[in-house]
Amino acid sequence: MNAPLQSTKASATKPALTILIAAPRGFCAGVDRAIEIVERALERYGAPVYVRHEIVHNKFVVDGLRQKGAIFVEELDQVPDGAPVVFSAHGVPKAVPAEADRRGLDYLDATCPLVSKVHRQAERQIEANRHIVFVGHRGHPEVIGTMGQVPEGTMTLVETVEDVEALSLAADQPLAFLTQTTLSVDDTHEIVRALQTKFPHIVGPKAEDICYATSNRQAAVKKIAPGSDLVLVIGAGNSSNSLRLVEVSQKCGTDAKLIRRASEIDPAWLEGVGTLGLTAGASAPEELVREVVAKLSEWREVEEHTLVTAEEKMVFKLPRQLTD
Known part of the structure; x- marks a missing residue:
């Protein structure tokens, strides 16, 4: 089945660059849920709310939650008695909630x-x-x-x-x-x-x-990579699903680079590039995709095409403590 193309055209005043933007990309339902758990915990308990490990593997997201009052730690012994704590979307060993119970900590499990x-x-x-x-x-x-x-x-x-x-x-x-x-x-x-x-x-x-999101994002890269001279993947170096998107592009025969933000793009990468593929790992917000497009538009006259390979409507329920 041919995937639908959505296109936005621009006038040609700089060297042209076609951007093939993968869809689906970016946040998945598990990441949306995990971030919302931290935000709602801050609303319910007030700052600070402790989070064991990065809630998701994205510095932009983590820094944003930190500014709202989240404190990120690696182990429970860094959480003061009586403070609320959230477990990250990646899941924790059984010993972690058992220790939280032993200490009487009020915890929320954001495991996908x-x-x-x-x-x-x-x-x-x-x-x-x-x-x-x-x-x-x-x-x-x-x-x-x-x-x-x-x-x-x-x-x-x-x-x-x-x-x-x-x-x-x-x-x-x-x-x-x-x-x-x-x-x-x-x-x-x-x-x-x-x-x-x-x-x-x-x-x-x-x-x-x-998971469905990992499979869908890899399938989307397989659609954009063959027609691209270079693929940019927005994600963190410790994000497994983002690293896999780089690998998928490379296996399609197209060079790919992992970036966290638009500021990491080297203009020299664009030499000889007429078509660029763009996607984002499941922990990267859409805001960073738009930031990258804006940066590329400073150097090139950009024409965007969004290549849609799947529609995602998955939503996960929040913990009962936050919905009662």
């Missing part, structure tokens, strides 16, 4: 519901006495949170097909696999295929764990 779904799947597989092979990126907060849902030693992390080949699990050991929600769709399929080849009895989730 799609990540929480993976947590519940992990618990069910352990209850079924299966060892879990988890596909994800070592050290990412979502991976730390998911592995922290089950007893130590009951989940093994793999990042690549080579990691799968190196697994030394018993051939008859009951196994299941789960995946991080923000992975490369194509790379994950290869890893899962390797797991199923090596362990034909391995059990997988009924529906893939990679």
Whole structure:
């Protein structure tokens, strides 16, 4: 099916630049929910409200919430007794809410519901006495949170097909696999295929764990990259889904650069570029997309085309504490 094109034309007074803007892009429902939880907590409790880890991986968003009274910390021992605390959208190990309960802290869980779904799947597989092979990126907060849902030693992390080949699990050991929600769709399929080849009895989730927003944004980049000379991805260096968008573009044969803000664009990048692709990771607000277009318009006569590959209408409910 041909995706609809939305176009805005400008007059030609500078060198022309066509910008193909991916849609969907930017904020997903889980990010919208997490940010709203912090904002509503500030309204309900007043400043300061503590947030364990960056609520989402975007400095612009975090700085904005900090200005409103949010204080970001890495561990609960940095939260004073009696202060409200929010857990980030990436999810936390079970030990974190348990410690908050022990201390009597008033906490709100902003974990994306799609990540929480993976947590519940992990618990069910352990209850079924299966060892879990988890596909994800070592050290990412979502991976730390998911592995922290089950007893130590009951989940093994793999990042690549080579990691799968190196697994030394018993051939008859009951196994299941789960995946991080923000992975490369194509790379994950290869890893899962390797797991199923090596362990034909391995059990997988009924529906893939990679979230709808991650899949949609990668699909949108696959549409804009082939017709672009360069793709700019707005996102943070610690944002898994943003890094995957860069990789997807590069696998399409188009150079891609990750930027946090328009100020990071080097005009030299535009040499020889007649068509530029533009997208944003799931933690990047639309305001930053417009900022980038405005910066590009300083150097070039810009003609925008928005390439729509999917419509997103997902909305997640807020915690009961904020809606009662």
